Amino acid sequence: MTLANQFSDLQQDLSSPFEDLTSLRLFVRTVEIGSFSEVARRINVTPAMVSKRIASLETRLNQRLLNRNTRRLVVTNAGQLLYEHAVRALSELDQSAAEMSDLHFQPTGHLRITAPLLLGTFCIAPRLPDFLKQYPSLSLEVNFSIEKLDLFEQRIDVAVRIAIEVDPGLIAIKLAPYHRVFCASPDYLAEHGIPKTPEDLSRHNCLVSRGSILNNQWPIKHGSALDQVAVKGNLRTDSSELVHHAAIAGLGIMMGARWRIEEDLRTGALVEVLAEFVPDNRAIYAVLLQRSDSSRRLAHMVEFLKDCFADLN
Structure with missing residues (x-):
């Protein structure tokens, strides 16, 4: 097969009645404005050129898209269907072009x-x-x-x-x-015991932090259900770092973010308790x-x- 024949076959494989995006955009504008002459005026071309482009699109589709008379244009059923799809497709193409253009510019x-x-x-x-x-x-x-x-x-x-x-x-x-974790130092647990159930927390010194609300109701998971257990202790603070240091020093049990105390759990400075009751919601x-x-x-x-x-x- 010659190179010319290969190129001809490729053209046929890739051919589409919508390969002319200019005609498709003109069709969309015409439907929205309702006048060949007004579309032509806005883009500074002749009404005949607009009409010719849309007629060519109708020929390629083998469908009447607009019914014309001396006073107005009427969109056919096929034209309405094409318009709805064309608006979405052209919007996606425009968005893609804008995003690719953004790659070349710094955000300001x-x-x-x-x-x-x-x-x-x-x-x-x-x-x-x-x-x-x-x-x-x-x-x-x-x-x-x-x-x-x-x-x-x-x-x-x-x-x-x-x-x-x-x-x-x-x-x-x-x-x-x-992910959160309940934990305490080995020394604290050796002296006060390891809580086995969430209710055991009421007998322990719990280190309470506060963010936007006071965190003295700790969330507890029972199977698939979530509940809360009231806790109390001799330290309340808006500093989670203070709670962290107090727990390492052996003052009591804390609830904190796993990512923050992962290293302490690894080294044994803190020990996780009640792992099966920690919610992950x-x-x-x-x-x-x-x-x-x-x-x-x-x-x-x-x-x-x-x-x-x-x-x-």
Whole structure:
């Protein structure tokens, strides 16, 4: 087979009545505006050229798309079907072109982000300088807090949240699972005993932290059901790091994030208890008021946050 024949066969294999996107766009505009002459005026061509393009499209499809008379254009059933599909297809093509164009440009503008204090300090903060070096046209306002800030009132663009579910009306992108653990030091357990059931916690000194709420009701898993057990102790604080240090020092039992105390569990500085009762119903989310793909800087921030939490298990 000659090269010319091969090329001819390839053309036939790839041929489509929609290969002429200009005619398809003209058809969509004509349906929406309802006039050859008005479409022609807006794009600075002749009405005859618009009519010829659409007639050519009808010929390739072997379908009448528009019925014409002296006063108006009427879309046929075939034309309406084509219009609905064409609008979606052209929108996807335009979005693809915009996204590829974005690859060549740096995101710009200002972002306000918030995250829980511990997660922000240990997982996000070490990486933020490199993020700003990579995108020097971005500016950030960062709030690491134990309080849950209102995205609307505080004009927050991205909030990192530890949650079971996210408030209605917000967009949530899961970043990582969030596993917790009950634990204490070997010395504390040797002196006070190892709790065997969640109810045993009432007889122990429990180290209570507070974030946006006082955490004196610890979640407990019984099979597939979730419950809570009331705990008390001689330390209440808004610092999870203080709780961590107090537990290592042998003061009592703590509930904390596994990622933060994994090394202490590995070395034996802390010992896990009640492992079968720890619920696993929470996750870490990036919470937004709008879709991340509607803003280049939002999309880059979400990808950055995914990298920050990629190693959590």
